[in-house]
Amino acid sequence: MRWCWPLLFSASLALANTEIVNFAASTAPFADPAVLRIHDFGWLRPRTTTNWSISPAPLGTPLPDVKAPHERWFVLDLPARGSKMWTLRLSYAASSPADYAIAIFSPLDAFAALGVPPPRTKASTPPTSTRRKYARIRAVHAGVRTPPFSYPPGSWAEWFYSWYFPRFYFHNTHPGVVAEEDGEMWFVLTLEPLLFGVLPASLAPMAAFCVLLLAGMGYAVLPPILAVLEGIAEEARMDLGQGGDESKSDKGKLKEE
Secondary structure, eight states, X not given: XXXXXXXXXXXXXXXXXXXXXXXXXXXXXXXXXHHHGGGOOEEEOTTEEEEEEXXXXXXXXXXXXXXXXXXXXXXEOOOSSSOSEEEEEEEEETTOOEEEEEEEEOHHHHHHHHTOOOOOOOTTSOOOEEOOEEXXXXXXXXXXXXXXXXXXXXXXXXXXXXXXXXXXXXXHHOTTTTGGGTTOXXXXXXXXXXXXXTEXXXXXXXXXXXXXXXXXHHHHHHHHHHHHHHHHHHHHHHHHHHXXXXXXXXXXXXXXX
């Protein structure tokens, strides 16, 4: 039980929350993106991390009922070829009082969700397909006031926020400059492929390091363990051999008698 205390204290070190959605990069009928620009779509490209803001809906609003301006749409500009599985990761400061929901749409499904009629195509024009997807992000206020946020200058927490959440860091260190932006929640979006369908590309170096570390530990630790086990097995064989010799000598004595 005492081993759980470090885990409990480590929770206080959490700096960010994360929402993740994995999706297949399947092809779908292409829709004219010019119509979607009317709705101020943000563009996300592979292997990029960008900062965005959103105004959450009032406390108690069901996430399925959230509408503009409390939702944002993004174009996921996937390449025509490459990984079949992708992940969209939304990260936000642990002190941000908001709940998020992410949904992925094909082009035509995005039109339907927006209530926009799909563009008409000429009969002579052959249909085209695309792997482009669209993401809708909704936010609802969680009802918890953001606590005062402070960290020692030069600490790793300051480095983390200034690098990964630059706008959130600026908002907390320059409250007077961005006072008119109160109510906006800042978050980070990362779009990247899933290697082997399960591993985010950004975690590949860490996974490779763990594999090499385990291999090195196995190379260093396994031989001594095998040597100890071999010694135990050798002692067991010797004991069995001595027991067999003693039983044979006892049988010989019985025959002589």
